[in-house]
Amino acid sequence: MSRLTLYPDTAPEQIIVSITDPSEIAAELARVGVDFERWQADAPLPVDADQATILAAYASDIARLQAEGGYITSDVVRLKPDHPERASLRQKFLDEHTHSEDEVRFFVEGSGAFYLHLQDRVYQVTCERGDLLRVPAHTRHWFDMGPAPYFTAIRLFIDPAGWVGHFTGEKIASEFPRHGE
Numbered sequence: 450m451s452r453l454t455l456y457p458d459t460a461p462e463q464i465i466v467s468i469t470d471p472s473e474i475a476a477e478l479a480r481v482g483v484d485f486e487r488w489q490a491d492a493p494l495p496v497d498a499d500q501a502t503i504l505a506a507y508a509s510d511i512a513r514l515q516a517e518g519g520y521i522t523s524d525v526v527r528l529k530p531d532h533p534e535r536a537s538l539r540q541k542f543l544d545e546h547t548h549s550e551d552e553v554r555f556f557v558e559g560s561g562a563f564y565l566h567l568q569d570r571v572y573q574v575t576c577e578r579g580d581l582l583r584v585p586a587h588t589r590h591w592f593d594m595g596p597a598p599y600f601t602a603i604r605l606f607i608d609p610a611g612w613v614g615h616f617t618g619e620k621i622a623s624e625f626p627r628h629g630e
């Protein structure tokens with residue numbers, strides 16, 4: 450289930466609000482300039498579907514987002530719980546960081562959690578199949594795919610070469626509840 454959990458950034462044990470209604474999640478995130486949408490994600494995805502097949506299945510949605518956000522390229526990340534490098538892949542964006550462009554993810558399968566550090570709050574957004582999240586450029590955030598990752602997400606970029614994590618060096622991420630643990 451999609452969920453937004455809001456915490457003070459200095460008190461991870463104190464939940465301000467927890468929301469599961471998608472339209473309420475979207476409204477709460479819109480207040481801080483973050484786009485959240487529910488899409489139809491019902492294209493059949495064979496286990497061995499390659500990237501081109503997955504992108505083709507959602508071509509019209511991708512085209513709309515590209516037009517709205519000026520995104521040029523798209524790709525697919527697909528992880529299964531038995532991926533041999535799951536621990537290192539999970540660790541890659543598990544600490545607070547920023548990017549110089551938007552982080553746009555559309556979940557067509559599985560789940561993952563984004564944590565957005567905005568002003569004095571942390572917004573934990575657990576995304577499920579059908580969720581689109583657009584994290585604005587320069588937003589402090591981290592992402593947890595969990596210890597047994599299972600998701601397929603379409604990513605959109607202006608310039609994938611420029612999509613690099615700039616780590617803040619803060620330890621805040623380790624203080625908050627992890628995804629899937």
Ligand SMILES: [Fe+2]
Pocket residue numbers: 542546547548552590591592614
């Ligand atoms: Fe990121």
